[in-house]
Amino acid sequence: xxxISWIINGVLAIAIIVLYFLHFKGTxxxxxxxxxxxxxxxxxxxxxxxxxxxxxxxxxxxxALQAKEQANSSQLTALRNEYNSKLQDFQxxxxxxxxPEQESRQQELMKIEKDFMALEQQLSQGLQVESNNRLxxxxxxxxxxxxxxxxxxxxxxxxxxxxxLMYYKDTAYDITAxxxxxxxxxxxxxx
Numbered sequence: 001x002x003x004i005s006w007i008i009n010g011v012l013a014i015a016i017i018v019l020y021f022l023h024f025k026g027t028x029x030x031x032x033x034x035x036x037x038x039x040x041x042x043x044x045x046x047x048x049x050x051x052x053x054x055x056x057x058x059x060x061x062x063x064a065l066q067a068k069e070q071a072n073s074s075q076l077t078a079l080r081n082e083y084n085s086k087l088q089d090f091q092x093x094x095x096x097x098x099x100p101e102q103e104s105r106q107q108e109l110m111k112i113e114k115d116f117m118a119l120e121q122q123l124s125q126g127l128q129v130e131s132n133n134r135l136x137x138x139x140x141x142x143x144x145x146x147x148x149x150x151x152x153x154x155x156x157x158x159x160x161x162x163x164x165l166m167y168y169k170d171t172a173y174d175i176t177a178x179x180x181x182x183x184x185x186x187x188x189x190x191x
Contacts, residue, residue: 005085037053045169046176048160054180057141057187061134072123145183
């Protein structure tokens with residue numbers, strides 16, 4: 001389960017950073033420059049780990065990806081068990097088999113091992129693609145929510161705080177609870 005957590009956390013953190021860059025890239029640049037020069041630029045942040053732990057849609061995505069990873073693991077385990085069973089059978093009977101039978105069994109074992117490696121790679125790549133797609137879906141929902149949320153707040157920037165990224169933050173500008181509440185309400189409304 002650790003690899004999927006690393007993938008999820010890494011992709012989500014990168015996606016959030018890219019999200020904000022892309023989102024605010026399209027806002028009125030002259031308005032932001034004027035606000036910056038006047039010192040009126042408002043900035044807020046939210047705790048990304050709190051979003052990951054409390055946003056219900058993210059939890060659903062994470063559970064689905066973990067279930068997929070578990071299913072992949074079960075499928076690979078079954079294939080590995082088949083290989084081990086045939087290998088043990090071959091080792092027990094090797095002395096009683098003819099040379100052509102031994103070669104046939106060895107080819108069968110090599111094919112099973114080759115199939116295992118190909119399936120392992122295919123499942124891993126499929127899971128990675130699905131993880132990226134699902135996390136981009138989470139990112140899009142957060143982006144859409146923040147666009148609506150920020151209409152009356154007028155923040156120039158809303159950053160996600162990934163542990164270790166910011167060295168100082170004033171908790172007066174922490175909007176995490178509002179974001180979690182709004183995201184979960186929007187998610188519940190779509191069910």
